[in-house]
Amino acid sequence: MSLPPGFLDELRTRISLSQVVGRKVTWDMRKSNMAKGDWWAPCPFHQEKSASFHVDDRKGFYYCFGCHAKGDVLTFIKESENTGFMEAVEILAREAGMQMPARDPRAAEKQDHRTQLAQVMEESVKWFRLQLKTGAAAEGRAYIARRGLSDAAIDRWEIGFAPDARQALFTTLVQKGFAADLIVASGVCAKADDGSIYDRFRGRIIFPIRDARGRAISLGGRAMDPNARAKYLNGPETELFDKGRNLFNHAPAREAAGKGQPLIVAEGYMDVIALSEAGFQATVAPLGTAVTEDQLRLMWRIADEPVIALDGDTAGIRAALRVIDLALPLLEAGKGLRFAVLPPGLDPDDLIKQQGAPAMQKVIDTAQPMVTLLWRRETEGKNFDSPERKAALDKTLRAALKRIADPSIRGHYGEEIKRLRGDLFGTNARPFAPFTPRPPRAPWQPGQKGKPFQPIAPMASTKLSLLATPADLVQDTLREAVVLAACIHHPGLIAQFESALERLDFIGHGHDTLRSLILYHQSAPDLRALLMTEAPLPTEAVLLHPHVRITAAIGPDAPDDAAEHCLAEALARLQADRAHRLEIADAEDDVTGVADEGLTWRVSKAAEARHSAARGPQDAKGESVIAPNGVELDRDELTRARSLHESIDFTRGGRGGKQ
Template sequence: MSLPPGFLDELRNRLSLGQVVGRKVMWDQRKSNQGKGDLWAPCPFHQEKTASFHVDDRKGFYYCFGCHAKGDAISFVRETENVDFMEAVKILAAEAGMPVPERDPQAQEKADRRTQLVEVMEQAVKWHRMQLQTAAAGEARDYLARRGLSPEAQDRWEIGFAPANGGVFAHLTGKGVEAQQVIDAGLAAESDRGGAPYDRFRGRIMFPIRDARGRAIGFGGRAMDPNHPAKYYNSPETALFDKGRSLFNHGPAREVAGKGKPLIVAEGYMDVIALSEAGFGATVAPLGTAITEDQLRLLWRMADEPIIALDGDTAGLRAAMRVIDIALPLLEAGKSLRFALMPEGLDPDDLIKAQGAGAMQKLIDAAIPMVQLLWQREIEGKVFDSPERKAALDKALREKIRLIADPSIRSHYGQAIKDLRWALFSASGAPKSSNKRPRQWSAARDPWKREISPVAAARASALAAAAADEDHLREAVILAGLIVAPALSVEFEDELERMECRDPLHRDLQASILRHIGAEELRHIVASECGEAALEKLLSQNHVAISPVMRRVDDEEVARLCLAEEFAKLTARRGHRREIEDAVEDLSGVADEGLTWRLAQASAALNNAGRGKDEDKVDYAIGKNGARMKKDEQSAFDQLLDKIDFAKGAKRPN
């Protein structure tokens, strides 16, 4: 039975090989890194005690370093279930929720037709290469020489020439190829006026386009006439060629990238050729359009972080921004993009010719992450000297971050943007024009202004440190509560995502919870991703152990109320702290009476947030685990538990 083109690729993309294999093996938790899809287990195909069987879940392949068994999900099911190919496909399709196409009597006919079209394209490649050596191609050879392409390089890239008066249609039909096949291959088109079909490519340098398997599927042609409205022209959509799902130099680049070289995405054929000839073999290009979603998926199957190399002019930057907008909804853990922007007015070919391959390597090494370019787009050429302008920036960035589907990545992007925003609007990095009086004003002339005293500055710093410590405690209670009550992680997902964790350990735990929202085995998953020691460190802290959510671990309502209260207090305290930070930011080194009063009030509010009126005089109780706890807090917790029990129908407490 023949399957439609693309069905098996879609099946493999929908399945997790780790899940398929996981039904037959026990993963070695010490050796595996599930977050990165790097899985190890004893081999199911031969007897062994060590974990030499490796699954690369991202690439969808397995390999045993002992017996050398290798393959994908289909071959694994075939070997372990002892079924044939089609039966394995049916098993996996049912698991993936994909209906297996009914037997198509014309499927073989379609496959044969594609094979015939590939043969037609290969004949066209040879004919165009021959034409490059004719007298009519003298100008084309001179152009290629000026671009630095030697005859050997031209042979490697199979570059050809289409004469101005055409000829490929006549040549192929003269060799016995049916006229309709030449048209179906995209080499010729029927005339609107009737008469014989005409060649699509005329007066152009021809670049063959091959798929990942190396089959000729289309052409790209560069016009020799500088005044031609279409400088570059690609084959039309055919049974072989879909430009939105194809990449120039796909197969060779995939092979080089598989050896660890960075994958570079350039703009056009000549950039790919120039970079490859200079030693950057893992280079591809889209085909006359902006990068599509399908092309991004192809790129991520070759490399986790492709580098987009674009011209440094306005058009190149616009292209980079379009790529970002397309990529944001598709981001997954470990899959992103970096950007290497060429010097203004230069493309990769120009840069290599002018400064050598070393200059290009420096740009690749310095490629910036996508979040940095996203930030740069929103602040470029703007001054944020008013609350309204700052709010507009926040809104624009929130709208972009909201496009990210993966909650963990969305959280990390939010944190990165917050860090960049803090750097921009902090006292040292604030725009010079923001919150400043005209130059003729000075502190010496203004009786209402005075310098901030060192004592006040130290007190503000101490307040901030104390606030950060208390925030850290609340974060720990929240994270522990969600881990032991995983069903509530769905309910508090938004609050968790907005929680700003400064502690790297807390950030890792937060990201792990967000990646597996609602999972029943959340505690086990978090331990496997972050380490058992990290989880034990969190859960063993005194203030975590005495919290209601841990004391009544089986009571979901207690956990819900506790988490809601901790999130509310954390939000309130951080709101007060931001008010202090904003006040300090507004000072820019000097303080007037009103602003000083505002800072004092905010400091007092922050200092009192979440604490009793007489906290300094409060008595403490000692918990069963030796933890110190304020007596009024102990009483409040006990009353809370009693109220919940009463609401559930228990006896009214005495």
């Protein structure tokens, strides 16, 4: 979204820096001089007792003489609340009472509807909070008291109560002027088969669910009736709420993690509340489901190494193992998980109540890396007293390591598994050979028999050039640039190809960061301007890439169907080429003698997919379409490219084979 000239300047003049910073600090009035706009306080970005954080209201800048943090009001919001630039602008504009620049009519209409849904949610939260103070909520208040929550904690978490009445909330919202269809669309009420509308939450303690911007987007309810069909109930998926793409306590946890606290992932609402009240504010929880890929990516945006805190029972361990299976294909350098396994029979709330916050801190400090739990899953409670059982273990571990896409991480996992295997079987055990693609054999020196020729390493000046890059990686990087440029110029296509974009491993410099921003801001009205603000270097590199500039089908003036064809074809070719290389690497690793039928079948199928994706429009026999900009499109080719990108799932380790 582009901002008009002067908008930021006016925004900065509408509200003073000290007013914004004052929400986060306690001013040292002995050192401050309000008349001159000179303010001092302990720094909010690092722990200290002295007032070394200086705010100059006249110039609009702050500086810490301890940690050297500095910036203006927007920088302060970004750093203190761990937000992006545009989100910081929206927060400041809302506080200053300024309207954000107008968007295109369709986007504005959609945004207005979402705003109305958010208003319904906020009114519902207020009403439920009032109900907690009524006589009908006596049982709910008793339950909250048993969980050890103070009145201040109840207010902080905006806990409410839903009376056991069919239309109590619905009637209240209608009286406030909200349309029945809007109330149902928000998810707080539902429509019965006979057309009548009823309250979705009845006889439950209510926990508001807020998004990363702090807006109420849904509700969670804990049943008071032990015979209720569901102990915990979340609101349905709406325009505001997607349970697989949100986290409970997202915004406060993001802010706390930005100040250095470890991100903790708990199981439910009460675990998050108990941990936060005990001092672990950077705590989130999935919303009634197992952790999803989107939630895992959200966690990695908040912190590089979230700590999964799980109950010490069988169900908790199973949940940890599910997270491991989900995370293995997504691992990348610097992004990992650690697992804090609690004592048997205890959840975080129980542990804190019985032994205090230091006991929970000890559990977090001793959190285990993911490779350790992977090893425990395959070895605990099992007997390896025969060569066959040891070989079965090796096969299982190699299969798990194959799912790791990053070759460096896969290699380090293999080394750790080898070490653990040596500890289990003894130093004389047969070495474990982790899955690693075999390096290419060195070419032979002409005229010399039996001695390989050692290639000369590239000079420092050419290491980053195309001369030192394998041809297949160069081709992949070019296609990645086409994919990203198509998404930037034609953001309406992102939702259609979202799953393929999420699964694809981008290898070009800055491409992975740009992909993440594109997916996160795909609904932004001016995606290109936003990307130029948040990631100017990768965005410019992609849009100014020579290969992109000569590809007319993805330009800003190209028709959407031309860009769709080009994007689908580029994705299909990327997936097929990488799948083919992976099958060849697997084949080299599997072949010990004569290749069996299954092996040759897999390789042939990968080759077929690769050749199918590589066929140009001239090979198709369907109807051709000439776009206004002269790009020739083929309907059969477009259909084939779409089916390829939807059906091939090579990047997550899946490969075709006989059943």
